[in-house]
Amino acid sequence: xxxxxxxxxxxxxxxxxxxxxxxxxxxxxxxxxxxxxxxxxxxxxxxxxxxxxxxxxxxxxxxxxxxxxxxxxxxxxxxxxxxxxxxxxxxxxxxxxxxxxxxxxxxxxxxxxxxxxxxxxxxxxxxxxxxxxxxxxxxxxxxxxxxxxxxxxxxxxxxxxxxxxxxxxxx
Amino acid sequence: xxxxxxxxxxxxxxxxxxxxxxxxxxxxxxxxxxxxxxxxxxxxxxxxxxxxxxxxxxxxxxxxxxxxxxxxxxxxxxxxxxxxxxxxxxxxxxxxxxxxxxxxxxxxxxxxxxxxxxxxxxxxxxxxxxxxxxxxxxxxxxxxxxxxxxxxxxxxxxxxxxxxxxxxxxxxxxxxxxxx
Numbered sequence: 001x002x003x004x005x006x007x008x009x010x011x012x013x014x015x016x017x018x019x020x021x022x023x024x025x026x027x028x029x030x031x032x033x034x035x036x037x038x039x040x041x042x043x044x045x046x047x048x049x050x051x052x053x054x055x056x057x058x059x060x061x062x063x064x065x066x067x068x069x070x071x072x073x074x075x076x077x078x079x080x081x082x083x084x085x086x087x088x089x090x091x092x093x094x095x096x097x098x099x100x101x102x103x104x105x106x107x108x109x110x111x112x113x114x115x116x117x118x119x120x121x122x123x124x125x126x127x128x129x130x131x132x133x134x135x136x137x138x139x140x141x142x143x144x145x146x147x148x149x150x151x152x153x154x155x156x157x158x159x160x161x162x163x164x165x166x167x168x169x170x171x
Numbered sequence: 172x173x174x175x176x177x178x179x180x181x182x183x184x185x186x187x188x189x190x191x192x193x194x195x196x197x198x199x200x201x202x203x204x205x206x207x208x209x210x211x212x213x214x215x216x217x218x219x220x221x222x223x224x225x226x227x228x229x230x231x232x233x234x235x236x237x238x239x240x241x242x243x244x245x246x247x248x249x250x251x252x253x254x255x256x257x258x259x260x261x262x263x264x265x266x267x268x269x270x271x272x273x274x275x276x277x278x279x280x281x282x283x284x285x286x287x288x289x290x291x292x293x294x295x296x297x298x299x300x301x302x303x304x305x306x307x308x309x310x311x312x313x314x315x316x317x318x319x320x321x322x323x324x325x326x327x328x329x330x331x332x333x334x335x336x337x338x339x340x341x342x343x344x345x346x347x348x349x350x351x
Binding site for chain 1: 176177189190191192195199216217220221222223224225227228229230231232233236257258259330
């Protein structure tokens with residue numbers, strides 16, 4: 001298994017997921033808000049989702065971080081680099097619980113993960129696969145500087161690929 | 172879990188090692204076949220990936236999880252064995268699966284014994300179960316061969332059609348760890 005680093009930002013601590021993070025994660029996936037993240041999930045489905053997101057740390061060398069409030073330690077969501085069996089390349093992904101929305105939390109977390117992926121892993125590009133109706137995630141991808149890449153192969157036909165700026169463009 | 176890593180367990184014929192993404196194809200072959208019918212299968216490829224990745228991800232969450240079982244001589248993938256505890260399992264569960272060509276040779280028995288020894292002797296666990304579909308005669312025979320006893324008083328995983336087998340406690344069978 002690959003070591004899971006802790007990433008700090010101004011307001012957040014991104015750390016290894018823990019079993020107790022599952023309850024707020026499952027609450028998100030049981031809510032309407034999960035419709036655009038491959039659908040609402042019952043508890044068993046949410047567990048598969050939660051634990052499989054962590055598997056990258058065993059299988060790939062990257063995976064999910066739990067995003068927590070740096071001051072209180074409260075769970076705010078998940079961000080990470082993901083590669084499921086049908087992903088053509090590593091994906092930068094994020095999710096925040098409803099209470100943490102609208103505060104730039106996902107932006108701050110995603111940017112930290114992206115920079116880590118470039119600096120520590122040496123990745124040279126990242127995509128995000130987003131449902132076109134997920135306007136909030138599309139806006140966040142654009143705010144991160146990502147641009148729609150219709151030439152990129154995608155794991156699902158109904159998703160768009162957004163290509164993030166590479167390390168050289170960010171330097 | 173620390174970065175300590177996933178141990179490699181060796182038995183006379185087998186090597187149990189960390190799962191790798193390349194193991195998914197033979198794993199998926201089992202889960203998308205009729206042979207997985209007693210494990211809530213057959214699954215789609217997408218569902219099989221979730222199961223595979225979830226079992227691997229357990230290492231990061233609980234400090235135990237799935238090993239891939241390979242032929243010690245050839246390195247060929249033979250199946251999976253490990254300790255599983257999704258959120259709805261009351262206790263950790265020793266589980267096993269072998270691919271079609273590896274059946275009937277005691278592979279699952281040899282792998283499950285190695286997992287159990289590690290759980291008791293290295294991980295210090297005291298109570299191990301196997302939750303098995305009552306129609307899965309082959310797995311029930313293997314649980315019994317491992318010395319596990321059906322325990323109808325044990326709590327069951329919510330929503331699953333299964334019966335509980337309780338493994339012998341550490342120290343109660345030869346080679347199964349120090350007395351409690």
